[in-house]
Each structure stands twice: as structure tokens, then as C-alpha cells.
Amino acid sequence: MGNLFFIPMLSKNFTIEGDETILHEFKEKWKTANLAYYPSSGLDLNDLQYLNRRRFKELEGNDPEIYIHSDLLWPDIEYYDKRxxxxxxxxxxxxxxxxxxxxxxENRSVEIHKVKIGNSDTVKWLLYFRGYMNEEVLANLLRNKIQIxxxxxYCDGITHGMGNFEGTIPTVFYPLIxxxxxxxxxxxxxxxxxFCKRTDDNKSLREWIKNTLDLTGSSVLKSFLKLDDAIxxxxxxxTLLSVPEYSVNTEAxxxxxxxxxxxxxxxxxxxxGIMNILSAYIEENSKVEQITEKKRGRKRSRT
Known part of the structure; x- marks a missing residue:
């Protein structure tokens, strides 16, 4: 099946449906294409419609050519396809x-869609993982050293929307990978x-970082999990607030x-270098934690 990264994700008993000339055309495009990824996409196609150099100068002329989508919660192919x-x-x-x-x-497919946007003759490709967790896709992208x-x-189903399953990583944590x-x-x-204002559940935060650690094997995240809850x-x-961000839309x-x-x-x-930033915060806040604990120890000894 060539060099497509997702083939190991399929069971040995997978079947194929469609014209194989499209598959071969896609495989050639995959070798050089600019990629974009939409985790927990559902049936939203906003990225295909709007992510282009006319709207986003930040793309520097490198419009996505293959859009990768994934969603665990669209397993019913009859509902998905026909309705x-x-x-x-x-x-x-x-x-x-x-x-x-x-x-x-019965409930999973990897789908290659060749499409055209609006009245343009420009061809785009949609690679859709229907019935797959985002983390399965991420793991295989990382394993194959594929750059996205x-x-x-929009609405990742974890920290916004419904669908927080075991092993998930919120998209707000993606700067860490x-x-x-x-x-x-x-x-x-x-x-x-x-996110920081409305999310303070230490159990969930730790679980999400643990899932990110499992995905990446980062020694920094391993040290991070050793801090007490408040720190x-x-x-x-x-760390999350250190990532530069700005609004997409303006009044103008x-x-x-x-x-x-x-x-x-x-x-x-x-x-x-965000992991270096995280590492520096871990070191700085660990020292504060140690000093605080020493002060508490002195107070206890006096009493």
C-alpha cells in the first residue's frame, strides 16, 4: 500500500471501496502536499472553505492541499453518507x-475525498478518519515524523462540547506537541x-497531561506531573498563557x-521552545514550593 502513514491503523480484514486511480493520485499528492489537521471535526468543512492565502496571509502562500479530519462520534456510515x-x-x-x-x-473508515471548492477548479483533498480518536491519528503522525x-x-469535544473519553488530549494542549x-x-x-479561567479541575488537568506524556514520552511532562496540585x-x-495569540477577525x-x-x-x-518555557516554570515554581515547605516545617517545629 505504499507509504501512507495510516495503513497500520487498519485491521487486517479491511475492505476497499471506490476507484483505485483516486488512491494512486492521492498517494502522489501526499508526497509533497501542505497539510492541515482538524481534530474532532464532525461534519464541519470550514477549514476547506476558509484556510487559504486570500484570507490568511499567515499561510505565506502555502495553502493546505490535504486536510486531515478525524472524529470518533460519526460511526454510522448510513447516517453519515446518505443524510x-x-x-x-x-x-x-x-x-x-x-x-x-x-x-x-462496521464503524470505522479512512476516507479519501477529492473535492473542488466553490466555483474554483482547484482540487483539494480531504483525508477523513471516521470513527477514530484524534490521539490515534496523532500517534501515527508522530511515529512517521509527519509535520502538520x-x-x-472548533469544539474539540473535550474541554468544549461533549465527548471526553479516556485517553483524550484537549486541543488547547496542542502547543505542548x-x-x-x-x-x-x-x-x-x-x-x-x-481555558485557564474556567478549568481548574486538577484531576482532569493531570489526566490530560498524562495522556500527552503517553503520546510524546516527554521527560519534561514526567517532571511536571510530580508537582503538587496548586503549583x-x-x-x-x-505555560499556556505564554503562547502568543490574537483574534482572527477584527472590526475591519x-x-x-x-x-x-x-x-x-x-x-x-x-x-x-515551549517545552523549555515549561521546564523553566517547573524549576522556578518547584523552588518556591520547597521554600514554602521549609517555612511550614519551621512553624511546625516552633509549635
Missing amino acids: RWLGCLKEFSITSVNTFRYLHG PIVYT ARQLGIKMIITEQSAED FRQTLHQ KKRLFVRGGDIDMVIKTPEI
Whole structure:
């Protein structure tokens, strides 16, 4: 099956559906294509419609050519195909040219869609992991050292929406894997400030960092988990807030529209050295923790 990274994700008994010439065309495009990833995409095709150099100068002319989508919660292929898919294509002014599928059991498929956007003759490709967890896709991207410069995410189903399953990593944590995946830009509705204000459940925060550690094997994250709860939460917030971000839309220019209405999407530009930033915060806050503990010990000894 060539060099497609997702083939090991399929069971031995997968079947195929569609014209194999589309598969071969896709495999050639994969070798050189600019990639973007939309985790927990559902049937949203906003990224195909809006992520282009006309709207985002930040792309520096490197428009995505293959858009990778994944969602665990769209397993019903009858509902997905016949009742919603064609309607979604029409809603987003997208024309399907052809499709090829790897059918993996009853509730999973890896789908290759060749499409055209609006009235343009420009071909785009959608690689959709239907019935897969985002983390399965991420693990295979990392294993194959595939770079994903752009992440688009709206309602990840973990810290926004419904669908928080065991082993998940919220998209707000993706700056922590930016170096390994080559992420240069994240477009999302979840600003770091908003997340830090409304999320203080240490159990969930630790679980999500543990899941990120399991994915990356980072020694920094391993040290991070050893901090006590208050310092752990403070350090996480400091690190996430250190990632530069700014609004996608301004009063003068609307670059992106989402289904939820007038939602303030932001662009994050993760620093490649964010783990160094996290490591520095861990060291700094650990010293504060040690000093505080010594003071408590002195007070206890006096009493």
C-alpha cells in the first residue's frame, strides 16, 4: 500500500471501496502536499472553505492541499453518507469529484475525498478518519515524523462540547506537541485565558497531561506531573498563557465565519521552545514550593 502513514491503523480484514486511480493520485499528492489537521471535526468543512492565502496571509502562500479530519462520534456510515454528507458539501459550496474508502470494521473508515471548492477548479483533498480518536491519528503522525503546520479546531469535544473519553488530549494542549508535529499555527475558539479561567479541575488537568506524556514520552511532562496540585495548575496556566495569540477577525476584516455565530476565534503561534518555557516554570515554581515547605516545617517545629 505504499507509504501512507495510516495503513497500520487498519485491521487486517479491511475492505476497499471506490476507484483505485483516486488512491494512486492521492498517494502522489501526499508526497509533497501542505497539510492541515482538524481534530474532532464532525461534519464541519470550514477549514476547506476558509484556510487559504486570500484570507490568511499567515499561510505565506502555502495553502493546505490535504486536510486531515478525524472524529470518533460519526460511526454510522448510513447516517453519515446518505443524510448528512451531501448536505454538508452543498452548505459549504464544495463539489465532490471522487471518493475512495478503506472500510475498517462496521464503524470505522479512512476516507479519501477529492473535492473542488466553490466555483474554483482547484482540487483539494480531504483525508477523513471516521470513527477514530484524534490521539490515534496523532500517534501515527508522530511515529512517521509527519509535520502538520496548521491545526484548525472548533469544539474539540473535550474541554468544549461533549465527548471526553479516556485517553483524550484537549486541543488547547496542542502547543505542548508543537515541536514534534511542526505546528506553526493553531486556529481555535479556545483562548488560553478563557481555558485557564474556567478549568481548574486538577484531576482532569493531570489526566490530560498524562495522556500527552503517553503520546510524546516527554521527560519534561514526567517532571511536571510530580508537582503538587496548586503549583501544577499554576505552572500549566503560565505555560499556556505564554503562547502568543490574537483574534482572527477584527472590526475591519472578517476572515472566518463559524456555525455557532459571532464567535471570537483566535490564532495561536506556538513557540518551538515551549517545552523549555515549561521546564523553566517547573524549576522556578518547584523552588518556591520547597521554600514554602521549609517555612511550614519551621512553624511546625516552633509549635
